[in-house]
Amino acid sequence: MYRKTPLFFKKFFCFLFLVLPLTASLYAQMTIGKPTFLSYICANSGFNSFEVQFTFNAAGVTPTNQFIVELSDPVGNFSATPTVLYTSVAGAVSSSPATLAFAVPTTTAGEGYKLRIRSTSAAFTSPVSNSFAAYYKIQDTPFSINNFVGNATYCIGGSYVLTIDNPGTGTNDSPLKYPSLTYNWFKDNGSTLPPTKLASAAAGSYTVSTPGIYYVETNYGTCTSNSYSNRVTVSASSTSGTATIISSKGNPFCAAQGATILSATAGNNYQWSNENGVMAGANSQTFSATVAGKYAVKVDFGGCQANASIDLQNVKFASSINVSDVNTIAPGESLETVVTTDALNPTFAWYLNDVVIPGAIGNTYSVTSKGSYKVVITQTSGCVSSSELPFIVNLSFDPNPFPDVADIPNIVSPNNDGVNDTWVLPQEYVSGTNTEIMVISAQGEIVFQTNDYQNNWPDNQVDFKNVTPVFYYIITTQDKKVKKGSITVFK
Template identity: 55%
Template sequence: MLKITNVNGLIIGLCFTVLLFQEQANAQLVIGQPNLGFSQACASESFNSYDVTFVFSPESAVNASNQFIIEMSDADGDFSNSTTVYTSSPGSVTDSPATLNFSIPETTAGEDYRIRVKSTSPVATSSSSAAFAAYYKLQDSPFSINNLVSTGAYCTGGSYLLTIDNPGTGNNDSPLNYPSLTFNWYKETSSTTSVFVAEGPSLSVSEEGTYFVETNYGSCTSDSFSNRVTISEASSSGEAEATIASSLGNPYCPEQGLTTLSTIGGNSYQWFKDGVEIPDATNQMYQTDESGTFSVQVDLGDCSASGSIDLESELFESEINVDEVNHLIEGETLSVEITNTAISPEFQWYFNNQIIADANDNTYDITEFGDYTVVISETSGCEGSRIYEFTVEEGIDPFPDVEKIPNVISPNGDFKNDTWVLPLEYTTGTNTEVVILNEQGKVVFQTIDYQNNWPENDLNLTSINQVFYYIITTTDGEVKKGSITVVK
């Protein structure tokens, strides 16, 4: 009986050992070298998705809790400080071959990255993939240098500094806003070729030529490049050309705000408009919302540069046919008209800051006294607006029905007794001759069409109350004579 028990125990032990060895054998997992579904990874905000395929064997060795991990090396292919770029869910990958998708980090920039695949249960690691170039293009749009000025100049024996603009002009997305980026400067050798010059955010140029800079994305193509700048040498006895650029273009739309005029770099600057010096305009850039000929003088040290630009506004032209202050007699109508060159114009009229309903044309007839405003808006193209403000006040009837010839006037601008107003039988349309003489008997005014408008000009009075004399002769020979005292 004892022998049978020993035999059974031996059999059980052997079976346990076989099962243990079989489980250990199944736990050995081999992961093949990752096969890249791409030749280079040129990622950006709009695209960052890459496939890798790998085989593993045996499939039965993968436990239900297993996760596959994709690690990415540094730019030199070293995994000492690798980055995990993908981790699968537990038990989600069970069939070989497997294809996984990953994204590269925004700090990626180099030509010799590699990836490898690891498993967690059982633990296994593949060999590294083939090397590949990888860059995340943080900035992938054209940018400006030299404030978009297309030229620069240096004196003989000197140099000119080209820099990447920050934040640049207009909608310029300066790559300097991304500290991890680096830059390569080039000099053109033909219309289609160029040579590398130097690295960095700026370049000191002491050789004539056309230069530009690109963000360093290695072998990846990119739209992150600058405008071209042509640099020339100016002799100490000569004057170089100072190109002027407008940030909003030329013509420009004032509705977008002020346009910035920029010129080449120098030691000092002076801006002019239509040949007249602009006070305090002594920087490399000058802002304006006007049209005209703008010029600049640039001190380069041992030589100088000058340039000009005929700056034009795209905003439409317009005129109004009334003055800022207008006088209207009760019962009369003031017809206001706006002439303009606007594309698809719209008009809105206001009376005492209130919208006038249905007043949407370029003309409006006014019968009330008050403050008026009209806004003309261009709804196509530049889409700007012009505003006119004017006042209508009660005026004085130039031909009131007066009974007597006045002998005193006070031309002080208060619209009361400012002019010598005659009865209607002696005014315009009656062919009555009106003659006015000074104290010395000299004729100072004479007409047969009197408009109740004397004195029209300053009389240069020599005394406080100066006396003039009048002679009124009607067509039938009637004569009226008298004096006019002008009160200062």
């Protein structure tokens, strides 16, 4: 028998039909809690790994879901495209709570960053985290200002500009090589008071107008770092300032090991000079010196000036020889020479008339002939360098005063070195041939004339007012044959 269903039950079933699907949908909806994180991030090249924790409704996660860690801009805004720090593998994170590790970009720098977590299936974005400071310390080592010169002077009423060195000396890792960095300048108030922060700036310089001790740090906000400079003591002067020069490799220095950096007292302008005068273009606080010598610098402090100089010496070793500068031996005799030196691992090379003597490599040598000698001593360890000891050996008499030469020489060098000391003529013109020898100065004066030439001109008759005086000769033989020419005399 058919019964009608009461109206109440019809309405109840209709309610269940509508409510149950809605309840299931609400139960399966994805939700992500507010991410939690440490209070700050201080990353560098040696450490850049951090973790964020969050909870989520695991029932709403599909097998293809990915969680994405996003970073705001430095003031906490996500309005622009956020920075993706990490994206999980699809389906890899399925249980709550979860922890994800990430690294920050090298451009990270600010005090107000925030994080959020985003899921892809179902799509949902978490509330943002609390704000935090975050910095990637791209430069995290000490650096220099004023090339490590610890003192600077300016004139009263003026100022002095402190500058970060770029690149600076040695292995200095200048922060100016990283354009994204900014800096905090400080005045040091001593050990009992905290330093005074003077300015924050993107430029690597700061103008000082009061005396004090100053330094600069790379601006990494809340993070501490090793990116800080040396301290410079700045003074004011009412008269001319005081300037000094410091050699980076000391004085004396080893030229064989490269240049030494000469650093002047810090000022506003500089002009370097050496023994030859002002050096064009040498207008920096430092000068790279490759050779020994006298150097000077004029430092302008902005209204007052100071001069400084240094006699830069090369590292030397001591050497001596047991003979005089000029020595005389008889034909057939020998001169025993001995070199004494404190050079490290020395080598020796002996020369006669600027030609190396084969096999002469010890610190002793037996001289048996006249000539111009020298021994070159080389230090082969430590600062590699050389020095030479010259000496001259003459014969008490020349057993062959009339050697058989082929041509009339046009050069004479009367310096007692045993080579071309006198004007030596072919045998057909010398003593016993009755040949007239006449030497005439450039002014037309006869300075030498003989019919019995002994190969002895100029015999100290030359006046070296000119560096290389020139003379003219006329040779007339017994049978009236004439030879003419010029003679250049070198001292």
